[in-house]
Amino acid sequence: MSGTAAPAALAEPSERVGRAWTASLSLVNGAIWVGWYGPIQILLALQAAELAPAGTAKESVLAWVTGAGAAVSMVANPLFGALSDRTTSRLGRRTPWIVAGVAGGAVALVLLAGARSVAAMAVGWCGVQLTLNAAFAAVTAALPDRVPPGQRGSVGGWLGAAQVLGVVAGTGLATAGGGVAGGYLACAACTVLGALPYVLHRDLVLPAGRRPAARPAAVLRGLWISPRRHPDLAWAWLTRFLINLGNALALLYLLYYLRDVLRRPDPGGGVLVLTALNGVTLLGTVVVGGIWSDRTGRRKPFVLGAGVIMAAATGLLAGWQTWTGALCAAALLGVGFGVFTSVDLALMTEVLPAAADRAKDLGVINIANALPQVAAPALAAPLVHHLGGYRVLYAVAAAIGLMGALLVRRIRGVA
Secondary structure (H helix, E strand, C coil): CCCCCCCCCCCCCCCCCCHHHHHHHHHHHHHHHHHHHHHHHHHHHHHHHHHCCCCCCHHHHHHHHHHHHHHHHHHHHHHHHHHHHCCCCCCCCCHHHHHHHHHHHHHHHHHHHCCCCHHHHHHHHHHHHHHHHHHHHHHHHHHHHHCCHHHHHHHHHHHHHHHHHHHHHHHHHHHHCCCHHHHHHHHHHHHHHHHHHHHCCCCCCCCHHHCCCCCHHHHHHHCCCCCCCCHHHHHHHHHHHHHHHHHHHHHHCHHHHHHHCCCCCCHHHHHHHHHHHHHHHHHHHHHHHHHHHHHHCCCHHHHHHHHHHHHHHHHHHHHCCCHHHHHHHHHHHHHHHHHHHHHHHHHHHCCCCCHHHHHHHHHHHHHHHHHHHHHHHHHHHHHHHCCCCHHHHHHHHHHHHHHHHHHHHHCCCCC
């Protein structure tokens, strides 16, 4: 180890990042969400309906496939984050994983386009989750790597805006792709192209002498973060998990809700309309919320307020089951999720235990994004089929999201 000063890759950043770097990071983030949400919003549901064996409900096939993919995501994000933290390439710690992840994700999407069985569909979707989570772990870690704390809300806002545009673009590509296969191929191309500008920026290089232990046992042990030693991180994780679980329950069967409950003649088009409306209102708050949070120096009130708004929006789906109610819910959900997306990300970077493990720790935190994708199908299927239908589903989703919002008050080290 040469000297005692922390290298740039491990130091707390103090220099504000520029617009070009922020734009390129936002673009690759949006591209990853295209690769995820084109399938999640439209393509997987259509494919499940096509490939479901006789006597098997399409909802069950969709739940099994998305649950398997989410289980892979839960492992992949922190594991690839830990590997990223230990990467000493001259290209930096994060860039190699971004490049490999988006390239692998594109290949997996192409494989999904050719899936002719439920098993092949599941393998393809697990491949998408494995590879795109490698890229996402590196993208997320770039925020605390490069952005000073006082700018993280605003940069997080731009990342959130890109995320929304990625969801809308993915849904649009899936709808306009000329079929399931064409939708997957369009999402694959967009995922690769969106990552190219970030590669042109120099990444921070970790000196080999400062690399954490790379032995498999040490890496696996490091995936556990003690809630007793780091209670703020634990409460922040639980807040994110519950709010995302409520959101996942609300979105999982949206296509089927429009088709089977509201009897929309074009449910796929209806999903696109709701997603676009949600995106517009989200874009109206995601950057503003982050900037406002930076200026006030506070995070928790914004997360709490956003969670309450999201719970109210989901409650509308339970109590006002009309197309107008769905439009109002989508708009309100966008308002809340916009603020939550930008400010929650900034909050998470401020409860990380150590600079050397930023990507791994954020990967553990990001399990709170992936685990709801496993839990939501397990909860939603019995609620819809046996415990009261979609009205009960959305009421439960609202209650879970509200509980998550209230728990943010337990975090002590962040204002």
